Amino acid sequence: MSCSFSNSGSWISSGGLDNICSLHRVDKGKIGPTQVELHGHTGFISSSHLLSNDSRVITSSGDGTCKLWDIETKRVIRDFDNGHVGSVEALVLSKDEKTFLSCGIDATVRLWDLNSKKNQRVYVGHTKDINDVKFHPNETSFATVAEDGRSFLYDTRTDVDVMQYHVAYQPPLSACDFSLSGRLLFVGSPNSYIYALDTLKGTCLSQGRYRQNDNITCLATSPTGHVLASSGWSTDIKMWFM
Numbered sequence: 655m656s657c658s659f660s661n662s663g664s665w666i667s668s669g670g671l672d673n674i675c676s677l678h679r680v681d682k683g684k685i686g687p688t689q690v691e692l693h694g695h696t697g698f699i700s701s702s703h704l705l706s707n708d709s710r711v712i713t714s715s716g717d718g719t720c721k722l723w724d725i726e727t728k729r730v731i732r733d734f735d736n737g738h739v740g741s742v743e744a745l746v747l748s749k750d751e752k753t754f755l756s757c758g759i760d761a762t763v764r765l766w767d768l769n770s771k772k773n774q775r776v777y778v779g780h781t782k783d784i785n786d787v788k789f790h791p792n793e794t795s796f797a798t799v800a801e802d803g804r805s806f807l808y809d810t811r812t813d814v815d816v817m818q819y820h821v822a823y824q825p826p827l828s829a830c831d832f833s834l835s836g837r838l839l840f841v842g843s844p845n846s847y848i849y850a851l852d853t854l855k856g857t858c859l860s861q862g863r864y865r866q867n868d869n870i871t872c873l874a875t876s877p878t879g880h881v882l883a884s885s886g887w888s889t890d891i892k893m894w895f896m
Contacts, residue, residue, distance in 0.1 A: 655669060655670040655671065655698060655699060655700060656668060656669045656670070656699055656700060656701045656702045657669075657702070658701075658702055658703050658704060659680075659704070660704035660705075660706075660708050661704070661706045661708075662706075662708055663680060664679065664680055664681075664708065665677055665678065665679060665680065665704055665708055666678045666680055666685060667702040667703070667704050667711050668699075668702065669698075669699025669700075669701075669702045669713060670698060670699055671698045673693075673695045673696060673697060673698060673699065673715070673717075674691050674692065674693055674695075674699070675691070675692040675695075675699050675702050675711060675713050675723070676688045676690070676691050676692075677689050677690040677691075677692070677704075677711065677725060690725055690728060691728075692711070692713070692723050692725075692728055693728075694721060694723075694730055695713065695715040695716075695717050695719070695721065696715075696717040697715045697716025697717030697718070697741060698715060698716040698741075699713055699714070699715055700714045700715060700716060700741070700742060700743050700744055700745075701713065701714040701742075701744050701745045701746075702714075703745065703746075703747050703754075705747070705751055706751060708725070709724065709725055709726065710722060710723060710724060710725060710731065711723050711725060712745065712747065712754065712768070714742040714743070714744065714745040714756055715741070715742060716741040716742070717741075718735070718738050718739065718740055718741060718742060718758070719733060719734060719735040719738075719742065720733075720734040720735075720742060720745055720754075720756055720766070721733055721734070722734075722768065732768075732771050733771065734756070734766055734771050734773075736771075736773060737756070737764045737766070737773045737776075738756065738758040738759075738760050738762065738764065739758075739760040740758055740759040740760050741758055741759045742756050742757070742758045743757055743758050743759065743783065743784060743785050743786070744756070744757050744784075744785065744786045744787055745757075745787070746787055746788055746789055746796070747768075748789060748793055749789075749793060751768060752767070752768055752769065753765060753766060753767055753768060753774070754766050754768055755787050755789065755796055756787070757784035757785070757786065757787040757798060758783070758784060759783040759784075761778065761780040761781060761782060761783065761784060761800070762776050762777060762778055762780075762784070763776070763777040763784060763787055763796070763798055763808070764776055764777070765777075765810070775810075775813055777798075777808050777813065777815075779806055779808075779815050779818075780798065780800040780802055780804065780806065781800075781802045782800055782801035782802040782825070782826070783800060783801040783826075784798050784799070784800045784801075785799055785800060785801065785826065785827065785828050785829065786798065786799050786828065786829045786830050787830075788830050788831050788832060789832075790807075790832055790836045790853075791832055791834065791835065791836040792836060793810070794809065794810055794811055795807055795808060795809050795810060795816070796808055796810065797830050797832065797839050797853075798830070799826075799827035799828065799829065799830045799841050799842075800825075800826065800827060801825055801826035801827075802825050802826070803820070803821075803825025803826055803827060804818055804819065804820060804825075804827070805818070805819040805820075805821075805827055805830060805839065805841050805851065806818055806819075807819070807839070807853060817853065817856050818856070819839065819841070819851045819856055819858075820858075821841065821843070821847075821849045821851070821858050821861075822858070822861075826843065826844065827841050827842070827843050828842050828843055828844055828869060828870055828871060829841070829842040829870055829871060829872050829873045829884075830842070830873060831873040831874055831875050831882070832853075832875065833875060833879060833896070834875060834878070834879025835879070836853060837852065837853055837854065838850050838851065838852065838853065838859070839851045839853050840873050840875070840882055841873075842870030842871075842872075842873050842884060843870060844869040844870070846868050846869075846870065846886070847861050847870075848861060848870065848873065848882070848884060848894070849861045868886040868887055868888045868890075869886050869887045870884055870885070870886045871885055871886050871887065872884065872885045872886075879896070880895060880896060881893050881894065881895055881896065882894040882896060
């Protein structure tokens with residue numbers, strides 16, 4: 655259900671329905687066997703992100719918590735368990751790795767201090783499960799997609815939603831990511847469409863057919879900004895050149 659590279663490219667973290675976060679070494683482009691297994695969640699692993707020093711990883715889970723782990727000791731450094739009611743569906747780290755956002759089936763997004771486990775802010779507006787959350791490239795705002803078929807853009811300086819996006823297909827919306835400039839927001843849906851939204855005007859600019867009858871579960875823009883990757887319930891990953 656989740657996977658991510660470390661910034662160094664030497665580790666991959668993954669997690670799923672077995673409630674375990676697994677870590678693999680990457681050597682010369684090949685993924686090795688599992689080196690570390692982190693046990694502690696009592697629900698599925700929805701997201702996992704390695705921190706830049708390759709010594710810690712943060713996870714979110716269907717048990718309603720997020721956990722920061724020490725990879726060497728395999729122990730939980732910090733539990734973020736006083737926030738969401740129900741499953742946490744996704745999380746995203748800030749670039750400086752001081753804060754992170756999490757979203758869940760309680761229709762809220764929560765901003766956390768990574769070092770103090772403090773729930774700094776709660777963002778509301780959606781009426782159903784929030785499936786994904788991503789920081790805007792300038793990190794003064796972030797976007798969400800939810801089961802209510804809407805996508806919101808929230809401003810972290812004013813703590814309010816500054817834009818609501820609607821597409822032809824409603825509901826739900828399942829995944830999102832920004833273009834490198836932040837001018838476009840890509841959102842995916844279970845009807846196999848990806849929509850490109852203008853973040854400033856709130857309009858839908860284009861849509862691309864991904865795969866017939868395939869629920870899009872993840873979207874990711876490449877570091878260069880030239881490619882959008884999408885994945886779904888099938889075994890395929892599709893690359894969209896922009």
